[in-house]
Amino acid sequence: IERAAGKLAQARATQELAVAVRPGDPDLVYNLALLCREGSDLEAARRYAAHAVSLAPGVAKYRALAGALG
Numbered sequence: 417i418e419r420a421a422g423k424l425a426q427a428r429a430t431q432e433l434a435v436a437v438r439p440g441d442p443d444l445v446y447n448l449a450l451l452c453r454e455g456s457d458l459e460a461a462r463r464y465a466a467h468a469v470s471l472a473p474g475v476a477k478y479r480a481l482a483g484a485l486g
Contacts, residue, residue: 418430424454425455428455431447432448435448441471446481449463449468449481468481
C-alpha cells in the first residue's frame with residue numbers, strides 16, 4: 417500500500433521490519449530487494465537478492481533478480 421501510494425521510504429522501512437521478524441522468508445527478502453532497487457540502493461538490492469537466492473535457490477525470479485543486479 418505504501419509503495420503504491422508513492423511512499424517508497426516508508427514501504428522500505430515496513431519491509432525491513434517484516435524481514436527482521438521473519439528473516440527466513442525468501443518472499444519478504446525478495447520484496448525488500450525490489451524496493452531497494454526501486455529506491456536506487458543497488459548495493460542493498462544485490463545483498464537482499466543474493467540472500468533470497470540462498471534461502472530458495474530453486475526460485476527463478478530470485479535468481480533472475482540477482483543476475484540482473486550483478
